[in-house]
Amino acid sequence: MFDRLPARVRVYEVGPRDGLQNEAVFVPTEDKVRLVEYLHAAGLRDIEITSFVNPRWIPPLADAEHVAAALRDAPLADCRLTALVPNERGLERALENGVREVAVFMSASETHNQRNINKSIADTWPAFAPVFARCIAEGVRIRGYVSAVWGCPYEGEVAASQVTDIAQRLLDLGVYEVSLGDTIGVGTPRQTARLLEALLERIPANALAMHMHDTRGTALANCLVGLELGITTFDASIGGMGGCPYAAGASGNLATEDLVFMLHGMGVETGIDLGHLARAGAFAQACLGRELPGRALKALCAAG
Numbered sequence: 001m002f003d004r005l006p007a008r009v010r011v012y013e014v015g016p017r018d019g020l021q022n023e024a025v026f027v028p029t030e031d032k033v034r035l036v037e038y039l040h041a042a043g044l045r046d047i048e049i050t051s052f053v054n055p056r057w058i059p060p061l062a063d064a065e066h067v068a069a070a071l072r073d074a075p076l077a078d079c080r081l082t083a084l085v086p087n088e089r090g091l092e093r094a095l096e097n098g099v100r101e102v103a104v105f106m107s108a109s110e111t112h113n114q115r116n117i118n119k120s121i122a123d124t125w126p127a128f129a130p131v132f133a134r135c136i137a138e139g140v141r142i143r144g145y146v147s148a149v150w151g152c153p154y155e156g157e158v159a160a161s162q163v164t165d166i167a168q169r170l171l172d173l174g175v176y177e178v179s180l181g182d183t184i185g186v187g188t189p190r191q192t193a194r195l196l197e198a199l200l201e202r203i204p205a206n207a208l209a210m211h212m213h214d215t216r217g218t219a220l221a222n223c224l225v226g227l228e229l230g231i232t233t234f235d236a237s238i239g240g241m242g243g244c245p246y247a248a249g250a251s252g253n254l255a256t257e258d259l260v261f262m263l264h265g266m267g268v269e270t271g272i273d274l275g276h277l278a279r280a281g282a283f284a285q286a287c288l289g290r291e292l293p294g295r296a297l298k299a300l301c302a303a304g
């Protein structure tokens with residue numbers, strides 16, 4: 001067992017975006033910036049820093065411009081800082097503030113797409129067209145998310161063929177990878193194996209990432225299946241913060257420390273230092289004024 005594990009995986013940190021977007025507390029800009037600096041100090045080299053969506057929809061990230069501008073001037077060596085953008089307006093705001101990598105997002109389920117970005121799936125493609133054109137012209141890298149892959153809060157089951165078609169189309173348009181979202185954390189390992197096997201018939205493993213919310217405690221088990229099937233990029237959020245405000249009951253992402261603890265224990269490198277990661281987690285807890293759900297963080301803090 002486990003003889004196909006990769007030697008190294010890339011952990012893509014979404015805490016400052018996916019984590020903070022669902023928090024009731026507005027974290028001041030300087031603390032958001034410090035959180036990113038803590039994450040960088042822990043060895044993370046892919047960090048999603050904020051979101052240029054309509055601030056009326058996501059008030060906790062209404063300071064996206066200030067966060068991006070402050071980080072443009074911060075000396076974070078070798079780090080790719082990504083911002084979420086839903087449309088041309090969001091891209092414009094991101095570029096004006098020095099962002100050089102963006103993530104677009106849509107859902108594999110019609111109803112979740114409508115609730116999340118106020119458009120049908122069919123109407124999402126034309127809205128993306130100017131975003132892709134400008135990014136390609138300006139050499140800005142694009143990541144693509146597909147949400148509700150393991151299940152939709154409104155429609156239930158989502159067909160693997162629908163996920164594959166959307167992921168393939170995003171890749172054809174120019175995203176460098178597609179991150180598959182278990183937005184409401186309902187995936188279980190056998191389902192994950194079937195889903196990934198279907199996707200991998202058409203899409204290479206190095207063009208896919210897994211973005212698991214840990215609502216029901218199955219995120220790590222699903223990642224282990226992904227690892228076995230050749231996936232080498234996993235999204236995670238410091239302390240397990242997060243959720244999608246347009247998917248009722250969606251809770252935090254898989255905690256970065258839980259993922260890194262498991263990977264290191266299995267001999268898989270990440271380039272991340274767990275001690276420093278615990279400091280980032282403790283800082284996130286202090287910013288939010290509450291204990292975060294990540295389990296390894298609790299253990300690391302208890303051990304001092």
Ligand code: HMG
Nearest residue numbers: 052053054057086089090105116117118145147181183244
């Ligand atoms: P809309 O209302 O359909 O947009 O929203 P519109 O084009 O009709 O414009 C309406 C107003 O919004 C106008 O302002 C626009 O200027 C403004 P007004 O004239 O009324 O004053 N507007 C904007 N303002 C700032 N930045 C923009 C922007 N675009 C329009 N970019 C829109 C469409 C997509 C903007 C809206 O639905 C929205 O902001 N949705 C965001 C929802 C969201 O952030 N969800 C969470 C992120 S996704 C997620 O968490 C899942 C993920 O983690 C993966 C997973 O877990 O599965 C990625």
Ligand code: MG
Nearest residue numbers: 018181243244
């Ligand atoms: Mg998410």
